[in-house]
Amino acid sequence: MLRRTYPAVILAGIVAVGVYWWLTIPSTIAASALPAYEPDINNGSTIFNAGGCSSCHAVPDQPDRTRLGGGLAIPSPFGTFYAPNISPDPNDGIGRWSEADFVTAVMKGTSPEGTHFFPAFPYTSYQHAKIEDVRDLFAFIKTLPPVAGTVRDHDVPFPFNIRRNIGVWKVLFMDGKPFTPDPTRSAQWNRGAYLVNSFGHCAECHSPRNVLGGIIRAQRFGGGPNPEGEGWVPNITQKKLEDWSVKDFAYFLKTGELPEGDSASGLMARVIKNTSQLSDDDRAAMADYLKSLPPVEGPTPPPKRTDGKS
Known part of the structure; x- marks a missing residue:
């Protein structure tokens, strides 16, 4: 029985290695x-x-x-x-x-x-x-x-x-x-969707990830732990930013200033240095798309510390 099993195990191992090698070809x-x-x-x-x-x-x-x-x-x-x-x-x-x-x-x-x-x-x-x-x-x-x-x-x-x-x-x-444009949407919205989801890579930080480091699709843009370690990246869907107008989004991408008077810091401050260089039209397009994101229930942020730090 063992003599029959060994060749089968070896063959299965060879096949597994072959499949792995084929799947992982760059x-x-x-x-x-x-x-x-x-x-x-x-x-x-x-x-x-x-x-x-x-x-x-x-x-x-x-x-x-x-x-x-x-x-x-x-x-x-x-x-x-x-x-x-x-x-x-x-x-x-x-x-x-x-x-x-x-x-x-x-x-x-x-x-x-x-x-x-x-x-x-x-x-x-x-x-x-x-x-x-x-x-x-x-x-x-x-x-x-x-x-x-x-x-x-x-x-x-x-x-x-x-x-x-x-x-x-x-x-x-x-x-x-x-990227495939949505024919039911405006040219401005599609431009914003393209910039946000391709080069802007907003979801890379503003989405929670699974144990393998992949974005959890059902919670895309729903916020989560800062991928760089400390802090929490906010939910940017209408679940949390329903009070923001399209102009609020566009102004934030230009100045880093939030509607309530606070301003971006940390990683987002670095992002604003880039989006501030875009044209008003491109920022308006991104704002149009971001405002349209449906509400997503992201992971629950940890409670704020009593010393004022998040």
């Missing part, structure tokens, strides 16, 4: 899939601001948001990630990347070396972007100053540091679908 976009294109630098600047690229990738503790030398520490339940250098520096940044390398990284989460990027890089949202916008973003970044200097390795413990396993995570939490 996806790429070939250069041949990118037709001739004249990039729009101005649109690339808009995408840069909508995506909040400088919030993570600008060198910390200096005022120039175009110096994308990286180094910002990004804490998470799975370890601490360090934003890489994405300046045009040919040695330490992405100066030697091809356009296909960049599009693949942003939309597929795959490095030029053919390995999975950790999903601290919000490609789960960027996957919904238009390829033309990603190409424009690449062209814009190439106009920024190169910044020398390497960034330290991520501090991610076993087993989360096994990049091949991220391929399984992608199967679970990436659908690979482009």
Whole structure:
């Protein structure tokens, strides 16, 4: 009996490894899939601001948001990630990347070396972007100053540091679908929906996550623990912000000031530095979409501390 069992077990193991290997192959976009294109630098600047690229990738503790030398520490339940250098520096940044390398990284989460990027890089949202916008973003970044200097390795413990396993995570939490406009909605609303759900990646912070780190779809935009550790990210659906008008949302994205007179702080203050650079039309579009989010019952925030800290 055992002689018959061993070959079956070995065969099952080989099949399992084969399926795992196949499922976790990093996806790429070939250069041949990118037709001739004249990039729009101005649109690339808009995408840069909508995506909040400088919030993570600008060198910390200096005022120039175009110096994308990286180094910002990004804490998470799975370890601490360090934003890489994405300046045009040919040695330490992405100066030697091809356009296909960049599009693949942003939309597929795959490095030029053919390995999975950790999903601290919000490609789960960027996957919904238009390829033309990603190409424009690449062209814009190439106009920024190169910044020398390497960034330290991520501090991610076993087993989360096994990049091949991220391929399984992608199967679970990436659908690979482009943004599809809603024909029943206005052009402004669709523009806002596109910016919020692709480059704006608002749901990445404003949604609770499961034990694997994937967004809980039923509570999308419902708030939850700050993915960087301390504090709570608010519910931004009409469950909590029903009193906000479209103008309130737009004004907040421009100034960081809340209708009740308070102002954004922490991570959101960094976001406002980017959205404040967008056009009034784009902020109005995002506001139109955000105001339309149906009420979602998110997780319950912890009680406020008596010392006034959240």
